[in-house]
Amino acid sequence: MTANYETREHDVLIIGAGGAGLRAAIEALAQGASVGVVCKSLLGKAHTVMAEGGIAAAMANVDAADSWKTHFRDTMRGGKFLNNWRMAQLHAQESPDRVRELEQWGALFDRTESGDILQRAFGGHTFKRLCHVGDRTGLEMIRTLQDRGVQQGIDVYMECTVTRLLMDGGRVAGAFAYWRESGRFIVFKAKSIVIATGGIGKAWRVTSNSWEYTGDGMALAYEVGAELMDMEFVQFHPTGMVWPPGVQGILVTEAVRGEGGILRNKAGERFMEKYDPKRMELSTRDVVARSIYTEVKEGRGTEHGGAYLDISHKPAEYVKKKLPSMYHQFKELADVDITKGPMEVGPTCHYMMGGIRVDAETAQSTVPGLFAAGEAAAGLHGANRLGGNSLSDLLVFGRRAGLAAAQHAKRSSTPSIDNAQIEQAEKELLAPFSNSGSESPYAVHRDLQEVMQNLVGIFRTDEDLKKALAELVKLKSRVAKVSVEGSRLFNPGWHLSFDLKAMLTVSEAVTYSALARTESRGAHSRIDHPSVDSAWEKKRNVIVRESGGMSRREVPIEPMPKELQEILDEDKV
Amino acid sequence: MKEATLRVFRGDSSGGQTVDYRVPVAPGMVVLDALHYIQGHLAPDLAVRWNCKAGKCGSCSAEVNGRPRLTCKTRMDDLPQDQPITVLPMKSFPRIKDLVTDVSWNYRVNRKIPPFEPRKGVEWKISQLDVDRVQEFRKCIECFLCQNVCHVLREHDKKEQFAGPRFFVRVAGLEMHPLDGLNRAGLLKDQLGLGYCNITKCCTEVCPEEIQITDNAIIPLKERVVDEFYDPLTMLFRKIRGG
Ligand SMILES: Cc1cc2nc3c(=O)[nH]c(=O)nc-3n(C[C@H](O)[C@H](O)[C@H](O)COP(=O)(O)OP(=O)(O)OC[C@H]3O[C@@H](n4cnc5c(N)ncnc54)[C@H](O)[C@@H]3O)c2cc1C
Numbered sequence A: 001m002t003a004n005y006e007t008r009e010h011d012v013l014i015i016g017a018g019g020a021g022l023r024a025a026i027e028a029l030a031q032g033a034s035v036g037v038v039c040k041s042l043l044g045k046a047h048t049v050m051a052e053g054g055i056a057a058a059m060a061n062v063d064a065a066d067s068w069k070t071h072f073r074d075t076m077r078g079g080k081f082l083n084n085w086r087m088a089q090l091h092a093q094e095s096p097d098r099v100r101e102l103e104q105w106g107a108l109f110d111r112t113e114s115g116d117i118l119q120r121a122f123g124g125h126t127f128k129r130l131c132h133v134g135d136r137t138g139l140e141m142i143r144t145l146q147d148r149g150v151q152q153g154i155d156v157y158m159e160c161t162v163t164r165l166l167m168d169g170g171r172v173a174g175a176f177a178y179w180r181e182s183g184r185f186i187v188f189k190a191k192s193i194v195i196a197t198g199g200i201g202k203a204w205r206v207t208s209n210s211w212e213y214t215g216d217g218m219a220l221a222y223e224v225g226a227e228l229m230d231m232e233f234v235q236f237h238p239t240g241m242v243w244p245p246g247v248q249g250i251l252v253t254e255a256v257r258g259e260g261g262i263l264r265n266k267a268g269e270r271f272m273e274k275y276d277p278k279r280m281e282l283s284t285r286d287v288v289a290r291s292i293y294t295e296v297k298e299g300r301g302t303e304h305g306g307a308y309l310d311i312s313h314k315p316a317e318y319v320k321k322k323l324p325s326m327y328h329q330f331k332e333l334a335d336v337d338i339t340k341g342p343m344e345v346g347p348t349c350h351y352m353m354g355g356i357r358v359d360a361e362t363a364q365s366t367v368p369g370l371f372a373a374g375e376a377a378a379g380l381h382g383a384n385r386l387g388g389n390s391l392s393d394l395l396v397f398g399r400r401a402g403l404a405a406a407q408h409a410k411r412s413s414t415p416s417i418d419n420a421q422i423e424q425a426e427k428e429l430l431a432p433f434s435n436s437g438s439e440s441p442y443a444v445h446r447d448l449q450e451v452m453q454n455l456v457g458i459f460r461t462d463e464d465l466k467k468a469l470a471e472l473v474k475l476k477s478r479v480a481k482v483s484v485e486g487s488r489l490f491n492p493g494w495h496l497s498f499d500l501k502a503m504l505t506v507s508e509a510v511t512y513s514a515l516a517r518t519e520s521r522g523a524h525s526r527i528d529h530p531s532v533d534s535a536w537e538k539k540r541n542v543i544v545r546e547s548g549g550m551s552r553r554e555v556p557i558e559p560m561p562k563e564l565q566e567i568l569d570e571d572k573v
Numbered sequence B: 001m002k003e004a005t006l007r008v009f010r011g012d013s014s015g016g017q018t019v020d021y022r023v024p025v026a027p028g029m030v031v032l033d034a035l036h037y038i039q040g041h042l043a044p045d046l047a048v049r050w051n052c053k054a055g056k057c058g059s060c061s062a063e064v065n066g067r068p069r070l071t072c073k074t075r076m077d078d079l080p081q082d083q084p085i086t087v088l089p090m091k092s093f094p095r096i097k098d099l100v101t102d103v104s105w106n107y108r109v110n111r112k113i114p115p116f117e118p119r120k121g122v123e124w125k126i127s128q129l130d131v132d133r134v135q136e137f138r139k140c141i142e143c144f145l146c147q148n149v150c151h152v153l154r155e156h157d158k159k160e161q162f163a164g165p166r167f168f169v170r171v172a173g174l175e176m177h178p179l180d181g182l183n184r185a186g187l188l189k190d191q192l193g194l195g196y197c198n199i200t201k202c203c204t205e206v207c208p209e210e211i212q213i214t215d216n217a218i219i220p221l222k223e224r225v226v227d228e229f230y231d232p233l234t235m236l237f238r239k240i241r242g243g
């Protein structure tokens, strides 16, 4: 069956309308490119809107001693030195300007006494560094970007899902997508494409991520030959809600700990004293998540299998002012007044450090004309991301991706797309309507989530990971048989049947990489290899598609230039 | 396990009817959880919008037992369970399918509003007091529930003439930005139709962010329009009365 499709043409096509995509769009537009932005949800509903705690930038408004060098060092240390050091450098140097720019576009942050942008403490950051607006920083950021982008003239295609990248020989030429509302198809032609599709958390059962986070962008890039890297590094945020069941996994912002929140176990012990006496609750996320997990596993968990997080020692008015959405979230969803008593929290799958391998300066992937930024790209965060470093990442590398994509478009001729690719994409997408089996996409999704949750979670073993790979093979054959009911009109079951494919691709990449890395580093913890192996500090896992299927390579990490090495060494003195 | 009946609208722009679904009720469950249960087990093509599941993105708006609400923040145990819980799409927007409506009109209205523009030569110092004052308007999650209940839109369908409470909130957030240099009074009067609002406060009642839309956004904006366009008259009036 061949369906009709409409065609649109842009110099630069951006897939994703979160902070990274919108910042890229604004920059590409400023370069004179015609820009289209595609997103799965309505504009303004991407994950970025949910970010709470803040945006990290060494502005030194609160702690005058802060500088890009300290931010760089904190980021590298948090990432266990696996970060792309050039990205970490650019990020630390450019974030303050990106935040100021946001302010000049109308974002309003909380202020210091002297009228500057206020900054709060966060895990792994030496100084008070997170610019914020209460606990709704992401909302302020995405509204500012979306209003600016729209006024400047980006074309937004909302509720439109890209299912395939189209190629012209070795370079990118466009994308195939469907409108969620009507189920009709649309083909985009573009000289450059920026992937800004965010993360992959929906492959796990307990997650802070929404339905959108199915790894689409990584899978799309992988399919056309781009390299994925650091895929074993999945961040489990230490504090998600654990009760009641329906809200399990919903994020409790790290700002609670940044504002002085204390973690205790069932016996009332402040257990972080055992795991990281120096930094306590503001240790890095990998450490705090493992600590809570261990407390629960060893029988010291709370009634619903978590830890207590308490901020009620602070004045109630202060809590309501600095953490208003947490106050409401617990009051309305869990019947807990956080100004009076503790919250129950436990780890939740939150963020993907790995992703599309890109060049630090231009954000270009290994495929010409294909760029990636934000959570979909890898490199900046290494083995573990510090809180607040994502929002700044979106701005710094979103801008760089937009700039380079526009420049690439200027240099390029209009690509051509052969019909065979489009027909193939149509056929693939419509298959679930003609499949005769009774496999439900929801059932396959539930089973995938169990596999990833139980076998590829916070603590991993060789045995579990191999079991997971075997399960993923079975799930793949089930996905091929998924059938859907109803019409093409706004049909979530049908939408999920495509998302499942992407989730399976990234799940497989995560599992392969985790199996290969026989050490524990950052967010990747192997029970059977509990210590750091220095050999793994000099190389990283890269996943690439080959004719036989998924293949893994180890690539060396380039040595750091002397001046950066010195910044890291300073700290040891 | 306890069970409840959800009576959900199924249909599209050409029409439809409600369908009853039996759903197991877990502790603390919200209406959106129940809708997800229906999708996962009973009606895989049930169309629902959602993202954050925590009242932060404004995607999951619907009319639950006749009240416009975020389904992710509406607890099942707050609703009477001896009778069916009705879940209908927002009435003021064209239906697409099931609970999903066409809210694109809102995005078109938004385009009419010029964004923040700093005053010339401004110094980027702001006091926290000034931030606190506008914070309220910037909390808006664009759930469009206020647009849905406002009678100017719901009963009189004045979508061409009237921007609706959501966008008065947005203009208030810009106009009261301490460093903004534009004046949007003319826009409010002529293009956004502020005059159609007769301060019934229905919008304020449904706002999940508890924004005092009428008292804190609309009324001050109305005053601003009056000052801008009718001030000479009022001054004359005062003069005659010797006030
Ligand atoms: C609850 C929560 C709180 C957080 N708090 C913080 C914080 O305080 N500080 C911080 O630094 N970070 C925080 N993070 C992390 C941070 O918010 C995210 O990493 C970041 O917003 C990701 O931005 P992005 O632009 O990469 O992608 P997103 O904002 O997720 O946007 C992805 C976009 O891609 C689109 N898309 C995806 N697939 C497709 C497809 N196939 N076709 C078309 N479009 C597609 C989506 O529709 C969406 O528009 C938080 C995350 C969560 C979940």
Ligand code: SF4
Pocket (backbone or CB within 6 Å): B149, B150, B151, B152, B164, B165, B196, B197, B198, B199, B200, B201, B202, B203, B204, B213, B214, B218
């Ligand atoms: S107060 Fe005005 S804007 Fe609000 S519902 Fe009433 S008429 Fe509409």
Ligand code: SF4
Pocket (backbone or CB within 6 Å): B058, B139, B140, B141, B142, B143, B144, B145, B146, B147, B165, B166, B169, B206, B207, B208, B209, B210, B211, B213
């Ligand atoms: S003002 Fe309130 S009700 Fe209206 S869209 Fe914003 S959050 Fe929703």
Ligand code: FES
Pocket (backbone or CB within 6 Å): B049, B050, B051, B052, B053, B054, B055, B056, B057, B058, B059, B060, B061, B070, B071, B072, B073
């Ligand atoms: S799902 Fe985000 S507000 Fe309900």
